[in-house]
Amino acid sequence: MEGKARNASTLFFSFACIFLSLSTATTTLSTSLQFQTLTLNPLPNRPSTISWADTEPEIQTSMDPTASEASSSATTFLSVQLHHIDALSSDKSSQDLFNSRLARDAARVKSLISLAATAGGRNLTRARGPGFSSSVVSGLAQGSGEYFTRLGVGTPVKYVYMVLDTGSDIVWIQCAPCTKCYSQTDPVFDPTKSRSFANIPCVSPMCRRLDSPGCSTKKQICLYQVSYGDGSFTVGEFSTETLTFRGTRVDRVMLGCGHDNEGLFVGAAGLLGLGRGGLSFPSQMGRLFNRKFSYCLVDRSASSKPSSMVFGDSAISRTAQFTPMLSNPKVDTFYYVELLGISVGGTRVSGISPSLFKLDSTGNGGVIIDSGTSVTRLTRPAYVALRDAFRAGASNLKQGPEFSLFDTCFDLSGKTEVKVPTVVFTF
Numbered sequence: 001m002e003g004k005a006r007n008a009s010t011l012f013f014s015f016a017c018i019f020l021s022l023s024t025a026t027t028t029l030s031t032s033l034q035f036q037t038l039t040l041n042p043l044p045n046r047p048s049t050i051s052w053a054d055t056e057p058e059i060q061t062s063m064d065p066t067a068s069e070a071s072s073s074a075t076t077f078l079s080v081q082l083h084h085i086d087a088l089s090s091d092k093s094s095q096d097l098f099n100s101r102l103a104r105d106a107a108r109v110k111s112l113i114s115l116a117a118t119a120g121g122r123n124l125t126r127a128r129g130p131g132f133s134s135s136v137v138s139g140l141a142q143g144s145g146e147y148f149t150r151l152g153v154g155t156p157v158k159y160v161y162m163v164l165d166t167g168s169d170i171v172w173i174q175c176a177p178c179t180k181c182y183s184q185t186d187p188v189f190d191p192t193k194s195r196s197f198a199n200i201p202c203v204s205p206m207c208r209r210l211d212s213p214g215c216s217t218k219k220q221i222c223l224y225q226v227s228y229g230d231g232s233f234t235v236g237e238f239s240t241e242t243l244t245f246r247g248t249r250v251d252r253v254m255l256g257c258g259h260d261n262e263g264l265f266v267g268a269a270g271l272l273g274l275g276r277g278g279l280s281f282p283s284q285m286g287r288l289f290n291r292k293f294s295y296c297l298v299d300r301s302a303s304s305k306p307s308s309m310v311f312g313d314s315a316i317s318r319t320a321q322f323t324p325m326l327s328n329p330k331v332d333t334f335y336y337v338e339l340l341g342i343s344v345g346g347t348r349v350s351g352i353s354p355s356l357f358k359l360d361s362t363g364n365g366g367v368i369i370d371s372g373t374s375v376t377r378l379t380r381p382a383y384v385a386l387r388d389a390f391r392a393g394a395s396n397l398k399q400g401p402e403f404s405l406f407d408t409c410f411d412l413s414g415k416t417e418v419k420v421p422t423v424v425f426t427f
Contacts, residue, residue: 033424034346035393039417078245078289078311080149082164082297101146102404105374112167112334112368146372147297147307148268152244154194160186160269164295164309166371169277169333170226171284172234172256173270179260184269191257196242198252206254207238209279224256232263245311250285274371275333282311292316295371323427330363337427339367342382344389345421351385375405386423393421 092100148163153173160173161184174181176190191197200206200222202215207222214223222238236258242251258270273280274293282293289312297307326336339357342349356379359366378386387408391399397418400411412418 033343033422035419036422037417037419040412040415078248078250079314080151080164080245080309082147082149082295082307082309084147084307099404101374104146106405108167108372109377112370112373146374147295149272149309151272152249153189153241153269154191155196155242156194157242157244157249158187158189158194160184160189161267163268163271164274164371165271166274166335166369167333167373168271168273169275169280169283170224170256170273171253171271171279171281172224172226172236172258174234174261175236175257175259177259181259181261182263182265183267184265185267186269189257189269191239191241194241196251197257198240200238200240200254206240209254210238213238226256228263232265233261234258235260250288253281254279254284276327276335277333280333289313289315297371326359326366328359328363328366329361335369336366337369339425339427341426342386343424343426344386345393347389349385349389352382356382390421390423 147165148161150159151162152159162173174184174188176188176192178188181188199219202213202220202222204222207213207215210222210224212225214225215221216223216237223236224238225233225235227233234256236256238254239257240252240254241257242249243253244250255270274282277283282291292313292315293309293311294315295307295309298305323337326338328334328336336359338354338359340354342352357365357367377383391408394410397420398411400409403409410418
């Protein structure tokens with residue numbers, strides 16, 4: 001459990017906690033939710049390896065965003081498998097990967113807090129690239145989330161690893177020729193060899209959708225730049241290209257074709273932004289899949305099923321419960337929800353009120369659902385109350401020393417399973 005972000009005004013949740021349950025405000029907590037038994041699974045010595053078939057299915061479906069709602073409604077389903085970024089680092093031990101994940105997590109949260117606290121979410125410092133008056137800022141440290149997938153780019157299709165991130169908007173990929181490119185697993189994409197690649201003219205309305213577009217005076221084509229919180233950045237041409245999702249081609253996706261990409265990017269060829277901003281993939285292509293998508297991140301140490309992301313009507317389970325999304329007037333990228341309280345062992349934790357999680361009219365506070373944050377974080381008063389309640393409910397377990405940012409640890413030596421109080425978040 002973590003509570004070191006003492007001054008954070010924004011809360012972050014990555015729902016991968018193994019003892020976490022969710023409820024709506026109208027749900028009554030039953031006795032079956034008071035405690036649950038956890039089977040202990042040690043970390044593997046090495047992360048699991050992955051493999052994908054890089055061949056196109058014989059039958060493909062093409063989806064054109066310029067088609068009318070009626071003509072595109074028949075095809076409203078996309079799905080991809082997700083894998084954790086650790087799978088691209090098979091040469092490192094699980095302990096090294098865990099430490100790296102915590103470092104990435106801390107840097108990402110620091111950047112998220114900084115972005116949410118900045119008016120308009122924009123950094124108006126001078127950009128590195130030519131033709132820019134200021135940079136388009138994503139604000140996320142290391143320029144990536146924690147999960148990636150295999151996507152096809154261009155025509156004929158070339159398959160690459162792409163990070164998927166709900167905390168970013170711009171879709172971009174490394175492109176040849178490289179002024180400077182970081183090392184990636186696949187060959188760098190060459191737009192000159194794709195029949196579906198098209199530059200966007202400076203005078204195009206699509207170019208003006210960038211917060212701070214640049215323009216190549218020689219070629220009169222639109223330029224983009226995305227800067228990240230740790231100093232990483234990608235610069236290049238703003239263009240349209242076809243993306244292929246397991247046999248389904250999505251045409252004319254606006255994306256950055258980056259020729260200068262520098263910083264702490266990891267292995268993947270680029271990033272598929274899934275935020276709420278106007279240039280994210282869901283915002284661009286939402287009407288093709290009825291403006292619905294979902295993702296499921298499984299316990300990587302215990303599940304044989306892969307994590308996945310689904311776009312379209314199939315994304316919504318028939319048994320799903322809903323809570324409203326909130327909007328931050330200062331930054332449109334993030335997915336905010338309204339958290340009302342927390343229960344431990346079937347009892348509401350006193351001292352945790354909705355006011356601790358409130359998103360106010362100036363954009364401060366609030367709760368963010370973020371696919372790229374590994375550790376759930378709470379504002380300090382809420383964390384202390386939750387931690388103390390959990391310690392009391394787990395008093396039968398031997399406490400261990402603190403580790404890194406975690407101040408509530410347990411020594412489970414010799415045990416194969418343990419009984420712990422269930423934690424319920426009420427929205």
